[in-house]
Amino acid sequence: MSNGKFKIYDKLNDVTHYTELIKDNFSVFYKDKKAKVYVHSYGCLQSVSDGEKLKGILVDMGYIATDVLEEADVILYNTCAVRENAEDRVFGNVGVLKALKKQNKQLIIGIAGCMTEQDDVKKRIQKSYPYVDLIMGSNAFDILPKLLYDKLSNNKKYVELEPITEKSDIIENIPVYRDDKIKANVSIMYGCDNFCSYCIVPYVRGRERSRASSEILEEIENLVKQGYKEIMLLGENVNSYGKGLENDIDFPTLLKKINAIKGEFWVRFMSSHPKDCSKELIDTVAACDKIEKHIHLPMQSGSNSILKVMNRKYTIEHFMSLVDYVKEKIPNATLSTDIIVGFPNETREDFEDTLSALRKARFDTVFSFIYSKRTGTVAAKLDDSVTDKEKSDRMCELLSIQNEIIVEKMQSYVDKTLRVLVDTYNTERNSVLGRDSGGILIEIENGDKTLKGRFVDVLITSAKRTLLLGKIV
Ligand code: 5AD
Ligand code: SF4
Numbered sequence: 001m002s003n004g005k006f007k008i009y010d011k012l013n014d015v016t017h018y019t020e021l022i023k024d025n026f027s028v029f030y031k032d033k034k035a036k037v038y039v040h041s042y043g044c045l046q047s048v049s050d051g052e053k054l055k056g057i058l059v060d061m062g063y064i065a066t067d068v069l070e071e072a073d074v075i076l077y078n079t080c081a082v083r084e085n086a087e088d089r090v091f092g093n094v095g096v097l098k099a100l101k102k103q104n105k106q107l108i109i110g111i112a113g114c115m116t117e118q119d120d121v122k123k124r125i126q127k128s129y130p131y132v133d134l135i136m137g138s139n140a141f142d143i144l145p146k147l148l149y150d151k152l153s154n155n156k157k158y159v160e161l162e163p164i165t166e167k168s169d170i171i172e173n174i175p176v177y178r179d180d181k182i183k184a185n186v187s188i189m190y191g192c193d194n195f196c197s198y199c200i201v202p203y204v205r206g207r208e209r210s211r212a213s214s215e216i217l218e219e220i221e222n223l224v225k226q227g228y229k230e231i232m233l234l235g236e237n238v239n240s241y242g243k244g245l246e247n248d249i250d251f252p253t254l255l256k257k258i259n260a261i262k263g264e265f266w267v268r269f270m271s272s273h274p275k276d277c278s279k280e281l282i283d284t285v286a287a288c289d290k291i292e293k294h295i296h297l298p299m300q301s302g303s304n305s306i307l308k309v310m311n312r313k314y315t316i317e318h319f320m321s322l323v324d325y326v327k328e329k330i331p332n333a334t335l336s337t338d339i340i341v342g343f344p345n346e347t348r349e350d351f352e353d354t355l356s357a358l359r360k361a362r363f364d365t366v367f368s369f370i371y372s373k374r375t376g377t378v379a380a381k382l383d384d385s386v387t388d389k390e391k392s393d394r395m396c397e398l399l400s401i402q403n404e405i406i407v408e409k410m411q412s413y414v415d416k417t418l419r420v421l422v423d424t425y426n427t428e429r430n431s432v433l434g435r436d437s438g439g440i441l442i443e444i445e446n447g448d449k450t451l452k453g454r455f456v457d458v459l460i461t462s463a464k465r466t467l468l469l470g471k472i473v
Contacts (some may be wrong), residue, residue: 012293025153033064037078038066041078042077043081045080047114049186051078052178054144056175057141059175074109076359077111078113079114080199081374082201083364083372091110096133097132101131110151111136111161112144113138115204118400131205134147142171181228186232186234188210188333189236189237190209191205193208195378198371198379200374210245213242215234215284224263233258236271238271241274252278252283252284255288256257256288265290266291268291271338272297272298273298274297275314277322298338299361301316301339301343302350309343309382336365336367338369339367341354341368344371345382346394351394359375359405366402410465413468415459416459420456420458422452429443442468458472459471
């Protein structure tokens with residue numbers, strides 16, 4: 001039954017078999033209707049990338065991709081468990097589907113992703129949303145065809161998940177459905193071994209597993225041949241790339257190999273854990289022309305005592321030494337970070353340390369989050385002396401300081417020339433938008449549609465808080 005497309009699939013649950021069965025019987029299940037699939041991913045880019053694979057598998061079976069929820073025959077939500085508000089949104093959106101299911105009895109609703117790895121969530125879905133047909137985990141690729149086939153052929157619901165373990169295989173050659181034709185996400189590793197005390201990821205995505213470098217390089221070569229101009233390498237901690245692989249390879253070496261691929265394209269990556277971010281990695285970013293001059297280095301807190309309880313395994317002094325090294329070696333680099341505000345028992349002094357680190361590092365982008373308690377994590381067991389009001393006040397304070405920094409930084413680009421990858425045409429303003437190698441958004445006033453997907457040099461004429469304006473030189 002194998003068409004040779006899913007290499008490791010055959011070892012796992014005979015997935016190719018079920019994919020082929022659905023393909024062969026598609027017209028029986030849907031009576032020659034052009035059945036459609038709607039996939040939506042919540043959360044990080046890794047989740048978006050997983051969603052592109054789930055959509056790819058379904059389109060390969062014969063479904064037509066749609067962005068209109070109401071016309072779909074299969075609706076798949078690929079969920080995120082990192083913070084509670086993302087989970088609340090999923091529950092809200094699943095609630096809305098009840099009415100659609102009443103209108104279309106044949107509609108199949110599936111929930112995949114990190115949220116469904118948590119027992120309490122799985123139980124809540126089964127109890128409160130009985131019209132959900134399929135529940136899959138964060139490794140949904142290997143189970144989706146079987147679950148879907150069971151549903152289509154026997155009207156069977158919910159197949160229990162295999163718990164993810166360190167042994168979970170990486171499935172290669174899954175068809176990927178990418179909406180974007182210029183930028184492509186490529187996962188290089190899955191899972192996380194770090195167990196930061198606040199974070200649910202290691203529990204729901206399992207242990208670190210790296211893809212073989214040959215598979216990654218082949219995928220990127222193909223994407224570049226197809227015309228993709230920006231490749232985003234994804235992993236919870238890309239600096240751990242290569243651990244456990246037969247061939248001895250680390251992340252800087254992988255980057256150098258990617259840089260050697262022929263063609264005009266840029267490559268970027270996230271996330272990079274500060275404890276494992278080596279000088280060699282920063283030197284590699286500095287030396288390789290295709291690697292974008294942008295580093296995402298999640299700081300989380302500026303206080304050493306909070307970093308310790310967070311189990312981050314670095315001090316703020318070490319973090320700052322990395323920031324200084326980036327600035328010294330790559331003067332035009334942009335830096336972004338993640339910060340958690342209101343971690344349990346964060347004192348005013350701890351928070352002041354975060355603000356002073358913010359002022360020192362002068363990040364170009366800060367993703368800040370109010371601490372969200374995640375059941376099962378170590379931090380969830382801590383008592384918390386900080387009130388919700390204090391947490392949201394601190395968040396406002398942090399945002400206002402970062403705002404001042406960003407306004408000054410954006411102003412400093414005026415009169416400079418930046419190389420920009422154009423990715424969007426703005427019909428209303430008849431202009432085009434793109435980003436430079438540091439990820440800064442730039443509107444080109446004298447650009448036209450034909451520039452989409454091309455690199456151009458742009459002279460910056462003025463700056464707003466989130467956008468630079470410029471003209472092609
Ligand atoms: N609460 C708030 N933010 C969190 N993050 C991870 N877990 C939590 C949590 N429980 C943030 C971290 C991480 C980013 C992806 O999400 O800042 O770097
Ligand atoms: Fe979560 Fe820490 Fe792993 Fe990042 S490194 S995914 S924050 S446990």
